Amino acid sequence: MTTETGGQRALVEEATKKSGLVWVDGQALWHVWVDGAMCVVGGGPGEQPLPALADGGAATVVVRSKDKGGRLVSWTADVALLPPGEQAWTAAVDELRGKRLNIPDLETVTERWARECQVFRLTPRGAPVESPGAMPDGSGAAVPVVTSATTRRPIPAGLPRLLLRRRGRRDTD
Incomplete structure (x- = not known):
């Protein structure tokens, strides 16, 4: 693995x-960037599902x-996984709350997220897998089933005659 440079970071x-x-392991997610890492919230009612992150470990972000x-x-x-109430969780939730679109319960969302959702922090590890000048030849799209x-x-x-007939009537109106 190559070492990361400041430009890559x-x-x-x-x-x-x-x-x-x-996209995190093939799943589209909205997110925020907080203190050198990407943070996401979800997994609860009305929030984005996070099956790709449930196990923790490592993930690929596109x-x-x-x-x-x-x-x-x-x-x-x-x-x-950030435990509710810790300083990193609070910082992430403050940013996430500001970026969440159509939030139904702005006043109580922090408590709801602590009770029903999960907040994950994704910290970059090493050099990028793909970057400008180092992209694969393929599209990266999944093969259709x-x-x-x-x-x-x-x-x-x-059908062509029917459409022409209707167009002709509109032109004469």
Whole structure:
């Protein structure tokens, strides 16, 4: 594994801060950046599910470019569950509360998150797995599941005439 440089650390931090959505082990999550790490809340009623983080350990974070929308950087994170009430949990929740969209219970959300949800801190580990100039050739998209279902069928033979007839009526109105 290569060692991390200051520029790589800055890329991970800035890209993650600016992106409103990241993928953690294939799951899209909203997040905030607090004190050198990414923090997420979820797992409770009305919040984002966090199955990818439930076991802790390590995770791969994929960050998209804010302007182009494509994959910008991927990094490995050490995942830690923050216990409610600790200083790191409070700092993360203060930032998360400010970024949570459509929050139904602004006054009591901190207590609800402490009671019903989990807050995780994802700290970057080592050099990025992928970064500009070091991207894989493939798209990274999952291969579609083989199925007999289809959404594409030939259009009915009379449809073009029907559409032309309707268009003709509108033009004369």
